[in-house]
Amino acid sequence: MRKALGGITLLYSIKCNPHPVILTRLAGLGLGMDAASQGEVLLAHKLGLAQEKILYSAPGKSEEDLAATLDVCTIVADSYGELERLDALCRRFGKKVCVGLRVSPSLSFGPGPFPEVLEGAPDKFGVPEESLACHIDFLRSLTHAQVCGIHAHVRSQVLSARALTAAFARVAGIARYLQNAGIELSFVNLGGGLGIPQGEEESELDLADLSAGLSGLVNSLSGNVRLYLESGRYLVGEAGFFVTPILDIKESRGKTFVYAPGLLNHYFRASFAAFMDSLPLEGFRGPAEPLWSGPGICRPMVFGKPATGRTVTICGTLCTANDVAARDVYLENVAIGNLLVFPGAGAYASALSFHGFASHTPCREVFFPEE
Ligand SMILES: Cc1ncc(COP(=O)(O)O)c(C=O)c1O
Structure with a gap:
């Protein structure tokens, strides 16, 4: 650069x-x-x-x-x-x-x-x-x-x-x-x-x-x-990833819900993107930076033990229905203990989130050598 x-x-x-x-x-x-x-x-x-x-x-x-x-x-x-x-x-x-x-x-x-x-x-x-x-x-x-x-x-x-x-x-x-x-x-x-x-x-x-x-x-x-x-x-x-473990998996009336901590309150942008994706946005001239960059962002991958792939809704653990990072997305290896990994979280991730809400433990930022 x-x-x-x-x-x-x-x-x-x-x-x-x-x-x-x-x-x-x-x-x-x-x-x-x-x-x-x-x-x-x-x-x-x-x-x-x-x-x-x-x-x-x-x-x-x-x-x-x-x-x-x-x-x-x-x-x-x-x-x-x-x-x-x-x-x-x-x-x-x-x-x-x-x-x-x-x-x-x-x-x-x-x-x-x-x-x-x-x-x-x-x-x-x-x-x-x-x-x-x-x-x-x-x-x-x-x-x-x-x-x-x-x-x-x-x-x-x-x-x-x-x-x-x-x-x-x-x-x-x-x-x-x-x-x-x-x-x-x-x-x-x-x-x-x-x-x-x-x-x-x-x-x-x-x-x-x-x-x-x-x-x-x-x-x-x-x-x-x-x-x-x-x-x-x-x-x-692009240098940062938001990583959070799958803590629970649940079926409810034909949908599969996957639970992981720290979505809305540690990576607000992901949950806000899912919220915006759920709205009828016709005519909206966005984006609304840095809160939201457009539809379909913040898709995670799953790392860990092999498991079947499923279409799931990814939820955080807060007591609000809006703590959802993606709805009806297909993920490989859906299993408790596996890690959801969101790419593109080096900017406006932790810095743009409200760690104080509901007294959960704040997320940690960990750095790795380039190699
Ligand atoms: C004056 C100014 N400079 C730089 C930035 C940051 O740039 P970016 O949105 O590309 O991360 C912003 C973002 O709001 C800004 O308002």
């Missing part, structure tokens, strides 16, 4: 999986960190990373969030109001800092992993690109929190290098616009969105095509501008 992205600094998105083993390993490989909360900034700071290698972008930061992170990361403001508050805070502390501004590009992606590139849509994140023209004077008027970078992120789980390149080119265009308006930029965070195929019918993102699309961008900006790209799930998603 680094070879494909020559000249671009890669930021690991901590929210995918904040386990210290992963953070330490990736920081050791020279990656910076994409932080989405004060807590994530402080995790990244503990790794000893320089301020410019921790980018903190999230909407609705509190004054306490800003004050606690000002000296250890690069804050990316999500609104003009936040920029104003940040400027006032820095003035009060007698500090001058370089900050970023999240911009919502005037394009959006249609549904699916190979999306059509559409016009801009109302956006929870950042300030609309179209609003920049009438805020240039405001940006110039900031005396203590000076905007020296921008950030954008259109959507996750995209497998089309063409769509991603279109978004990244748009972001570079916004940066050029600001530079031409006299705003000096030292960084541009292109965001991420690099997806992982869900199932055999989806093909992998072509990194060579993405690399070709990105190569021109590095040189299209004037001055010494550092380009960042956010790894998201791409780096860790």
Whole structure:
């Protein structure tokens, strides 16, 4: 990936999986960190990373969030109001800092992993690109929190290098616009969105095509501008497996139910996918990342002693009917004691689950050497 992205600094998105083993390993490989909360900034700071290698972008930061992170990361403001508050805070502390501004590009992606590139849509994140023209004077008027970078992120789980390149080119265009308006930029965070195929019918993102699309961008900006790209799930998603033992098997009115602990509460994404699969979703323009990437994901395999294959519904052990990870799926080797193994659980698995529910023991994350 680094070879494909020559000249671009890669930021690991901590929210995918904040386990210290992963953070330490990736920081050791020279990656910076994409932080989405004060807590994530402080995790990244503990790794000893320089301020410019921790980018903190999230909407609705509190004054306490800003004050606690000002000296250890690069804050990316999500609104003009936040920029104003940040400027006032820095003035009060007698500090001058370089900050970023999240911009919502005037394009959006249609549904699916190979999306059509559409016009801009109302956006929870950042300030609309179209609003920049009438805020240039405001940006110039900031005396203590000076905007020296921008950030954008259109959507996750995209497998089309063409769509991603279109978004990244748009972001570079916004940066050029600001530079031409006299705003000096030292960084541009292109965001991420690099997806992982869900199932055999989806093909992998072509990194060579993405690399070709990105190569021109590095040189299209004037001055010494550092380009960042956010790894998201791409780096860790396929490196993890969720493993849980079959504890019980039961027949009920013609269906076979298999029970395993820790589904909804340890691997929420699997149960939520099964829940979404059970809804009439016609007209839904999803996906709803990172909660749900689309129909039919999170299919487990079974490892252990040989046993007959059966069509089963895979249930967790919580007292809720929604603790179901898959309905009516055919599994080999269905036997008590065998292990259900869900691939693709390196990102948004434990990190996106609610371990506190019903006082079950939290799941453990275990790491193996590469070989
Ligand atoms: C700004 C930003 N960067 C990176 C990511 C993570 O990327 P991915 O969804 O590909 O894991 C997200 C996901 O929500 C995001 O909002």
